[in-house]
Amino acid sequence: MTKQHEREPIINIQNVEKHYGSVTALDGVSIKIEAGEFFSLLGPSGCGKTTLLRIISGFDNPSVGTVFIGGADMTDVPPNERPTNMVFQSYAIFPHLNVADNVGYGLKKQKLPKEEIDRRVDDALKLVDLEGYGPRESHALSGGQRQRVALARALIMKPKVLLLDEPLSALDKKLRETMQSELRKLQRTVGITFVLVTHDQEEALTMSDRIAVMFDGRIAQIDSPEGLYRRPISRRVASFIGVMNFIPATVIENTNKILSLNIKSLGQLDIKTSSALKKSEVITVGIRPEMLTILYNKSDTSEYSFNASIENASYYGDMTYYEVFIEDTDIKATVSMRNTAGRPVLEIGSKARVGWGKDSITIL
Amino acid sequence: MMSAKPPRSLFTYALVYLIFLYAPVILLPLFAFNDSAIIALPLSGFTLHWFGLLWETRALHEALYNSVLIAVITAIGSTTLGIFAARAAARYEFPGKRSILGFIMVPLVLPEIIIGVALIVVLIQLGMSLSAWTVIIGHVLICTPFSIAILQSAFNNMDRSLEEASLDLGENKLGTFFRVIVPLVTPGIISSLLISFTISLDEFIIAFFLTGTDVTLPVYIWGQLRFPARLPAIMALGFLMVTLSFLLLVAAEYFRRRANRLTGVRKNSNGGIF
Numbered sequence: 294m295t296k297q298h299e300r301e302p303i304i305n306i307q308n309v310e311k312h313y314g315s316v317t318a319l320d321g322v323s324i325k326i327e328a329g330e331f332f333s334l335l336g337p338s339g340c341g342k343t344t345l346l347r348i349i350s351g352f353d354n355p356s357v358g359t360v361f362i363g364g365a366d367m368t369d370v371p372p373n374e375r376p377t378n379m380v381f382q383s384y385a386i387f388p389h390l391n392v393a394d395n396v397g398y399g400l401k402k403q404k405l406p407k408e409e410i411d412r413r414v415d416d417a418l419k420l421v422d423l424e425g426y427g428p429r430e431s432h433a434l435s436g437g438q439r440q441r442v443a444l445a446r447a448l449i450m451k452p453k454v455l456l457l458d459e460p461l462s463a464l465d466k467k468l469r470e471t472m473q474s475e476l477r478k479l480q481r482t483v484g485i486t487f488v489l490v491t492h493d494q495e496e497a498l499t500m501s502d503r504i505a506v507m508f509d510g511r512i513a514q515i516d517s518p519e520g521l522y523r524r525p526i527s528r529r530v531a532s533f534i535g536v537m538n539f540i541p542a543t544v545i546e547n548t549n550k551i552l553s554l555n556i557k558s559l560g561q562l563d564i565k566t567s568s569a570l571k572k573s574e575v576i577t578v579g580i581r582p583e584m585l586t587i588l589y590n591k592s593d594t595s596e597y598s599f600n601a602s603i604e605n606a607s608y609y610g611d612m613t614y615y616e617v618f619i620e621d622t623d624i625k626a627t628v629s630m631r632n633t634a635g636r637p638v639l640e641i642g643s644k645a646r647v648g649w650g651k652d653s654i655t656i657l
Numbered sequence: 658m659m660s661a662k663p664p665r666s667l668f669t670y671a672l673v674y675l676i677f678l679y680a681p682v683i684l685l686p687l688f689a690f691n692d693s694a695i696i697a698l699p700l701s702g703f704t705l706h707w708f709g710l711l712w713e714t715r716a717l718h719e720a721l722y723n724s725v726l727i728a729v730i731t732a733i734g735s736t737t738l739g740i741f742a743a744r745a746a747a748r749y750e751f752p753g754k755r756s757i758l759g760f761i762m763v764p765l766v767l768p769e770i771i772i773g774v775a776l777i778v779v780l781i782q783l784g785m786s787l788s789a790w791t792v793i794i795g796h797v798l799i800c801t802p803f804s805i806a807i808l809q810s811a812f813n814n815m816d817r818s819l820e821e822a823s824l825d826l827g828e829n830k831l832g833t834f835f836r837v838i839v840p841l842v843t844p845g846i847i848s849s850l851l852i853s854f855t856i857s858l859d860e861f862i863i864a865f866f867l868t869g870t871d872v873t874l875p876v877y878i879w880g881q882l883r884f885p886a887r888l889p890a891i892m893a894l895g896f897l898m899v900t901l902s903f904l905l906l907v908a909a910e911y912f913r914r915r916a917n918r919l920t921g922v923r924k925n926s927n928g929g930i931f
């Protein structure tokens with residue numbers, strides 16, 4: 294069998310910059326998004342996510358660089374002629390139109406027969422679980438319903454790409470979690486490429502095929518949720534995606550793809566690597582809280598272990614998060630433990646032995 | 658937050674204030690329907706005679722025609738200017754925006770007699786003769802700030818993403834203007850038309866200065882006050898004008914609130930004159 298040709302990306306963002314006066318909102322952003330992907334732009338507020346989405350949709354133009362959608366250069370294509378549709382952060386439901394007229398707004402422009410518009414509006418409302426809501430006044434809708442109307446109104450246009458700007462941030466926590474899985478299911482059903490903007494790492498992790506992490510107008514890393522979590526390329530990415538403990542280490546030797554490290558107060562270990570770190574370089578290693586285990590009994594064993602004192606314990610019902618000091622150091626680490634039957638919550642100030650394995654170490 | 662109950666003294670004060678403000682107005686209908694040529698208590702009986710007299714006075718009809726014509730043109734003029742100013746203020750940033758808007762609002766607080774005197778000097782210097790048109794110029798000047806205040810709240814409150822959503826759904830700019838912007842600001846426009854119409858209809862000082870032979874209703878009333886015998890008929894006319902103004906203002910306020918509701922503002926906190 295021959296290897297398939299690499300498919301043309303549905304969105305190809307090439308070296309885009311955006312400057313507002315002296316403010317640089319985007320700085321050399323390049324992304325390729327595949328057709329049918331659920332792609333997220335994740336980053337703290339002000340990092341340029343909305344700006345990038347508005348450049349894709351055509352509401353803003355890049356200062357430098359080019360956006361291709363479906364292979365076509367979008368530079369001179371106005372928003373109303375782009376094969377994209379947007380779910381706005383405020384939902385932007387037309388207040389003077391009822392639900393059906395909101396959803397059918399774009400079709401009406403296309404001068405389709407009324408029966409076809411009605412049928413497709415009904416289908417779109419069914420798709421977002423709002424069957425029968427057509428005649429409702431839009432200002433009487435709840436936040437979750439407004440969001441569904443905005444979704445239906447965009448999806449009915451059968452865009453190549455659906456753009457969503459923080460679509461869940463206005464909803465309360467419960468509804469947000471429900472909508473996360475519904476959005477994901479919806480995307481699988483319609484098969485349209487979704488580009489979602491969010492500052493919520495959990496949202497990005499649970500919904501996306503791939504995530505671009507952005508800081509200060511630049512792309513820090515593009516990877517699958519698992520790749521980002523397990524192999525963050527920088528300290529900043531690592532601490533933005535979940536919790537990560539950072540411990541300084543020194544390179545003893547790096548030969549034949551075996552890296553010997555001296556991790557401060559945890560001891561020496563050898564790991565397989567392809568990195569080009571040099572002897573005596575000082576680096577940081579990261580380890581996730583769930584990769585550390587409190588060894589409750591003397592007989593419990595682990596590949597490596599260290600002694601620690603419990604500084605703080607936060608009880609979450611299913612989990613307990615401990616903040617511990619590694620013995621004889623000022624290095625703090627977070628350890629998360631599942632509260633299985635018979636496992637006590639350790640008291641603050643008590644001593645504990647913490648086990649870990651070298652495979653769970655990330656070199657940063 | 659719970660709002661605290663106002664002290665009783667404040668309530669009494671408000672009551673006295675309202676009586677002081679409205680008692681003279683309440684006297685209007687009293688004497689308009691009173692069957693006596695003399696404006697004095699006690700009342701002597703009910704009649705519609707004075708209203709009938711209004712119906713027969715030709716000079717009054719001319720004054721009414723002038724007033725309505727002036728008010729209609731003023732309303733359209735000041736609202737059109739208001740639309741341009743409000744749209745520009747809502748959408749564009751330009752140097753000196755604040756001070757320009759501030760200066761447009763100044764006629765709100767200038768004494769009308771000053772505006773009247775200043776205008777008459779300027780217009781005569783320009784060689785214009787006094788007519789209904791000079792009154793219209795004066796009225797547009799004093800009505801435009803009200804129009805801008807009302808329309809600014811209609812335009813400002815309109816979420817920009819609504820326009821963008823329309824473009825996003827494939828509609829072009831012209832279509833967006835008619836399908837989104839116009840419906841959302843129409844209540845504001847109606848409110849502005851009604852308010853400037855009412856202001857112009859009731860305005861006396863500027864009309865008194867700038868009117869030539871085209872006498873307006875308030876100027877006509879002023880002229881009639883010399884004849885005590887016609888006073889009850891003037892009371893009847895006054896009653897009709899107050900009622901009409903009141904109804905127009907209520908309608909205007911209704912449309913202003915409707916504009917706010919459409920553009921998503923819950924409280925009537927933004928702009929407006931009430």
Ligand SMILES: Nc1ncnc2c1ncn2[C@@H]1O[C@H](COP(=O)(O)OP(=O)(O)O)[C@@H](O)[C@H]1O
Pocket residue numbers: 313316317318336337338339340341342343344345
């Ligand atoms: N129209 C604008 N004028 C000036 N600066 C802007 C404008 N839009 C965005 N910015 C700036 O660009 C940066 C990125 O903004 P934005 O894309 O909205 O961030 P995010 O959506 O990630 O929170 C911010 O510093 C913001 O202040």
Ligand SMILES: [Mg+2]
Pocket residue numbers: 339342343344
């Ligand atoms: Mg944003």
